[in-house]
Amino acid sequence: MTTVQDGDAGDAREPLWPGDAGTLPDPTRRVLLRLVRGPYLSGAREPQLWAALLTDESPIRERLAELFLDLVVDPTNEFAFVRNAPSEQAPNAVRSERLTFLDTAMLLVLRHTLLSEEGRGRVIVGQADVFEQLAVYRTPDRDEKDFAARLNSSWHKMHNKLRVLHRAGEDRAEISPVLRLIVDADQVRAITAEFERIAREGSSAGTYDVEPAESVEPAEEDEA
Amino acid sequence: MPAVARTLRLTQLKEADAAWRLLDADSAPVVAGLLGHHLGGDERRVDAEEFYERLDADLERLRDQGLTLPLSAKGYCAQWRAAGFLTRRASVESRGETLELSPDAIVAIRFIEGRAAPRSSATESRLASLAAQVRRLAIDTDPDTATRIALLEEEIERIERRIRALQAGDEAPLDESRVLERVRDLLAQAADVPDDFARVRADFEALNTALRQKIVESDAAQATVVDEVFRGVDHIAESEAGRSFGALSQLVLDPALGAAFEADVRRVLDRGFARRLSPAERRLLRSFLTTLKARSAEIHDVITVFARALRRYVQSHDYQQDRVLRSLLRDAQHAGVQASPHIRPWHPIGLSLDLSAVELSTVGALELDDPAEFAATDEVTAAVVTVADLDELRALARETEIDFDELTRNVNDVLSQLPSCTVAEVLAHHPATQGVASVIGLLTLAAAQGTVDDELESVAWTSTAGVPRAAVIPAHRFTGEVT
Numbered sequence: 218m219t220t221v222q223d224g225d226a227g228d229a230r231e232p233l234w235p236g237d238a239g240t241l242p243d244p245t246r247r248v249l250l251r252l253v254r255g256p257y258l259s260g261a262r263e264p265q266l267w268a269a270l271l272t273d274e275s276p277i278r279e280r281l282a283e284l285f286l287d288l289v290v291d292p293t294n295e296f297a298f299v300r301n302a303p304s305e306q307a308p309n310a311v312r313s314e315r316l317t318f319l320d321t322a323m324l325l326v327l328r329h330t331l332l333s334e335e336g337r338g339r340v341i342v343g344q345a346d347v348f349e350q351l352a353v354y355r356t357p358d359r360d361e362k363d364f365a366a367r368l369n370s371s372w373h374k375m376h377n378k379l380r381v382l383h384r385a386g387e388d389r390a391e392i393s394p395v396l397r398l399i400v401d402a403d404q405v406r407a408i409t410a411e412f413e414r415i416a417r418e419g420s421s422a423g424t425y426d427v428e429p430a431e432s433v434e435p436a437e438e439d440e441a
Numbered sequence: 442m443p444a445v446a447r448t449l450r451l452t453q454l455k456e457a458d459a460a461w462r463l464l465d466a467d468s469a470p471v472v473a474g475l476l477g478h479h480l481g482g483d484e485r486r487v488d489a490e491e492f493y494e495r496l497d498a499d500l501e502r503l504r505d506q507g508l509t510l511p512l513s514a515k516g517y518c519a520q521w522r523a524a525g526f527l528t529r530r531a532s533v534e535s536r537g538e539t540l541e542l543s544p545d546a547i548v549a550i551r552f553i554e555g556r557a558a559p560r561s562s563a564t565e566s567r568l569a570s571l572a573a574q575v576r577r578l579a580i581d582t583d584p585d586t587a588t589r590i591a592l593l594e595e596e597i598e599r600i601e602r603r604i605r606a607l608q609a610g611d612e613a614p615l616d617e618s619r620v621l622e623r624v625r626d627l628l629a630q631a632a633d634v635p636d637d638f639a640r641v642r643a644d645f646e647a648l649n650t651a652l653r654q655k656i657v658e659s660d661a662a663q664a665t666v667v668d669e670v671f672r673g674v675d676h677i678a679e680s681e682a683g684r685s686f687g688a689l690s691q692l693v694l695d696p697a698l699g700a701a702f703e704a705d706v707r708r709v710l711d712r713g714f715a716r717r718l719s720p721a722e723r724r725l726l727r728s729f730l731t732t733l734k735a736r737s738a739e740i741h742d743v744i745t746v747f748a749r750a751l752r753r754y755v756q757s758h759d760y761q762q763d764r765v766l767r768s769l770l771r772d773a774q775h776a777g778v779q780a781s782p783h784i785r786p787w788h789p790i791g792l793s794l795d796l797s798a799v800e801l802s803t804v805g806a807l808e809l810d811d812p813a814e815f816a817a818t819d820e821v822t823a824a825v826v827t828v829a830d831l832d833e834l835r836a837l838a839r840e841t842e843i844d845f846d847e848l849t850r851n852v853n854d855v856l857s858q859l860p861s862c863t864v865a866e867v868l869a870h871h872p873a874t875q876g877v878a879s880v881i882g883l884l885t886l887a888a889a890q891g892t893v894d895d896e897l898e899s900v901a902w903t904s905t906a907g908v909p910r911a912a913v914i915p916a917h918r919f920t921g922e923v924t
Contacts, residue, residue, distance in 0.1 A: 253798075253799045253801070254798060254799070254801065255796065255797045255798020255799065256796070256797045256798050257797055284799075286799070293753060293757065298797035299797060299798075299799070300795055300797060301795055310799055311795055311796050311797065311798060311799050312795075312796050312798070312799075312800050313793040313794060313795045313796060314793055314794050314796055315789045315792075315793045316789065316790060316792050316793055316794055317786065317787050317788060317789050317790065318777075318780070318781070318784045318785070318786055318787070318788050318789075318790050319786040319787060321777070321790055321792065322774070322777050324794070325770055325773050325774050325777065326774075328766075328770060329767075329770045329774070332763055332766060332767060332770070333654075333657075333767075336649055336650065336653040336747070336750055336751070336754070337531075337646065337649070337650070338531055338746065339531035340531075341529075341531050341538055353778050353781075354777060354778065354781045354786065355781075355786075356781055356782045359786070364786060367786040367787050368786075370787070378796075379794060379796060380796065380797075380798065383536065384536070385531070385536050385537045385538055386489050386490050386537040386538055387490065387515070389489075389537070389538060391531070391536065395797055399794065399795065399797065400794075401766075402762070402765055402766050402769055404794075405766065405769040405770055405772075405773050406769060406773075407792060408773045408776075408777075408792060409769070409772050409773040409776045411790050411791055411792055412773065412776035412777050412779065412780040412790075413776050413779070413780070414791075415780040415783050415784050415790065416776065416779040416780040416783055418783075419780065419782075419783020419784060
């Protein structure tokens with residue numbers, strides 16, 4: 218993007234601490250760390266880091282590539298994040314999280330909400346609203362209380378593990394704009410295919426009514 | 442028939458109008474009192490969490506006054522939001538959300554407050570300003586230039602007459618009570634202006650949502666909207682709300698007008714009568730333009746953000762992807778419902794989500810516990826280690842424990858001379874070396890391995906402090922050797 222200044226970043230600099238072997242300026246390193254730590258760098262929330270990212274995008278991209286990480290920048294919505302390098306051979310640097318049925322359903326609801334309300338700026342949802350939309354997934358044989366507990370656990374997973382929700386007041390959460398990019402059309406298609414497979418196979422074999430949960434072959438994972 | 446039509450129209454309005462709903466509510470005094478105080482004054486937008494706290498404190502005080510208020514602040518706010526009295530927005534400054542009054546609620550609360558402190562509306566000043574406005578309208582709208590000039594000349598004539606009267610000393614300044622009445626009338630009108638801004642903003646938001654929906658959802662309208670956005674028609678600014686707001690904000694932001702207005706306000710506040718205005722009234726007058734500027738700038742931002750986002754949305758062709766994604770999402774959710782009977786909610790499906798964070802866990806993050814952080818302030822003295830004296834240890838143990846070995850020995854010793862014996866008899870032969878602890882030890886042994894007689898007996902011992910003690914207890918008898 219700003220290739221002119223890129224040479225700058227390679228210059229020898231004052232070390233930041235005794236024995237500092239790094240060559241990047243202080244803010245650029247902060248960007249690097251912020252990206253690696255995740256879940257994303259927001260231009261609106263951290264304008265200084267965002268500016269540093271735009272200045273030194275190519276050395277940052279370079280350093281991340283050394284870690285088998287791919288940098289995704291959305292300049293319009295002003296956020297950036299890292300993901301696994303798109304290569305079969307590369308080791309997986311970022312964690313991936315196995316999704317339960319309910320997690321997936323919740324992700325779809327969140328993605329849908331993000332889609333319809335994005336025009337207004339930040340999208341904040343209420344826990345109760347999301348749960349209400351997911352009520353259709355509770356089959357009559359499923360205990361209501363138990364289902365609510367499962368919903369709760371998915372809701373917390375969205376916060377703590379997947380980090381696609383950020384707390385915004387009690388029982389309210391902001392949907393991360395990153396969700397736009399990590400749940401895209403391909404991902405949604407894969408989810409539909411998986412759901413259809415479950416409906417098809419589940420009705421004939423009924424294997425899914427047995428715990429423990431580790432019986433599903435991650436055959437379609439690559440597709441996602 | 443017109444009366445019927447009107448009634449029906451109002452019946453419909455009653456259903457839909459949040460202002461009417463507020464007036465109709467049993468809890469109207471609570472709503473108007475609490476919301477009017479916290480959100481109707483200088484502060485019009487409050488952080489939601491903070492607002493709950495303030496409201497809870499007030500609710501508590503109201504309950505102390507005997508009002509029945511079963512819900513928490515949060516519960517009420519949820520209700521009021523659903524009823525359309527409150528508007529929730531993502532906060533600009535913090536991660537959370539803010540609450541403010543909806544335009545309808547502002548109208549209703551203002552009405553209620555007007556009833557609480559009625560102002561005479563048929564004032565002389567109102568009539569005068571009405572007359573002036575009608576005259577101005579007459580001049581401005583007259584198609585005949587000659588008549589307009591004639592009317593303006595008439596105005597000049599009137600002003601010159603007044604100047605002559607002033608020079609002759611015929612006209613005295615207005616008396617204080619009439620001035621105050623005028624100022625208050627002015628303030629009442631001024632107070633309505635910022636409230637209009639809330640409505641303008643609500644209009645813009647509704648417009649933005651509608652346009653976006655049009656783009657994403659309907660095929661036919663989408664073509665025209667997209668076309669217009671491309672042709673540079675600023676859809677929002679061209680709307681009715683946009684045009685009237687544009688005219689107002691131009692006036693507000695006009696520097697010449699602003700300077701003149703502020704100078705006039707300062708002059709008015711310097712007059713003697715201004716002392717009789719309340720501090721709030723003076724503040725309102727002084728900060729009026731600043732408030733208007735801030736609110737108008739804010740709405741400007743909203744329009745700009747909306748317009749820019751809308752144009753970008755159309756130009757980037759994101760809407761096409763969104764349209765596809767929307768239907769894909771619908772399909773996926775439908776498939777999910779089909780699948781739900783066949784899978785447990787917590788069962789992993791064959792998909793995973795790549796997170797956008799690397800888990801940093803290095804041994805380098807381990808920090809050794811540094812005892813120096815809790816350094817002792819007193820000098821540490823090393824204790825001298827000596828070989829323990831067994832007798833001393835035994836003595837220490839005897840201080841805290843009953844010596845059953847000794848007691849068993851004593852009992853068996855007495856039993857070797859007598860066929861049976863009571864606790865008192867044992868004590869007569871072998872005094873209690875541990876004071877009351879020995880007595881209790883003997884009683885425990887007897888209770889477990891002996892019998893309890895019906896009569897009482899007196900036991901005596903010397904306490905560890907050397908004081909003679911006695912007690913009357915049911916006689917406990919040992920009948921055989923104890924272990």
